[in-house]
């Protein structure tokens with residue numbers, strides 16, 4: 238697969254994910270419609286679907302077709318969407334725009350937005366608990382445990398708490414690393430592990446996928462820090478410059494833009510060499526590391 242083919246790979250995987258996500262939630266008119274409309278509003282607001290695609294690409298590297306991995310791919314995107322809804326609430330970052338349109342609470346009100354996030358989180362586990370044909374139930378159980386831990390107080394939520402606590406204070410690189418590897422990195426790492434576990438990857442293969450996920454997760458958040466300074470609203474779908482305005486603990490704040498860029502490049506190069514070590518079936522993972530480094534939104 239050449240770099241020019243990455244776009245068609247992304248498009249084909251996005252299509253599969255989109256169709257599966259459609260079926261993962263009750264229809265908008267299901268009673269009570271207010272909650273289902275809010276859940277669908279945020280889920281179908283045009284995200285990149287990077288995390289579900291990483292689940293599929295990790296599975297592909299271990300020889301699995303995409304279909305049996307779709308419940309896990311959807312589960313991760315449901316959790317990601319819930320985290321965005323809650324992060325945008327007035328009690329947290331108080332953002333008006335996400336994915337290029339008004340945030341969930343701006344449209345549906347705070348109470349429904351809070352509940353839409355809760356409902357997406359719980360629905361994620363209902364979806365993941367469906368056992369696809371050909372996947373041993375024990376592997377699904379393992380995946381459920383991994384995703385719950387990654388999203389919980391020692392994963393994504395822990396990262397969010399330290400992110401809030403660090404606001405407006407001079408942050409050490411150690412604190413920034415904790416925030417980035419937990420708030421953002423935990424879920425991305427879980428994507429790689431879920432794809433591997435559900436595809437029957439061996440111990441060594443899973444260890445490589447995990448390290449790839451750790452490198453990519455940190456690189457993803459560093460590029461997000463950089464885009465918050467350099468990106469524009471049209472591409473990012475949200476207002477830029479907010480990290481500086483809020484005194485957030487970021488890589489550029491700690492080390493400067495140049496060093497932040499250099500570290501993101503090194504992390505993606507390391508992810509690419511890990512992908513290469515997995516052989517030709519990991520080519521999408523190789524290209525996805527380049528995509529994360531060069532993304533504009």
Ligand code: GRG
Pocket residue numbers: 283284285286287317319320321323324329336393394397420421458461534
């Ligand atoms: C509030 C429960 C809770 C958790 C908060 C993930 C998170 C932790 C907050 C979301 C806000 C944020 C800036 C997280 C950092 C991760 C990140 C860059 C999210 C945006 O991900 P993209 O760019 O978004 O993949 P799309 O819209 O493309 O899916």
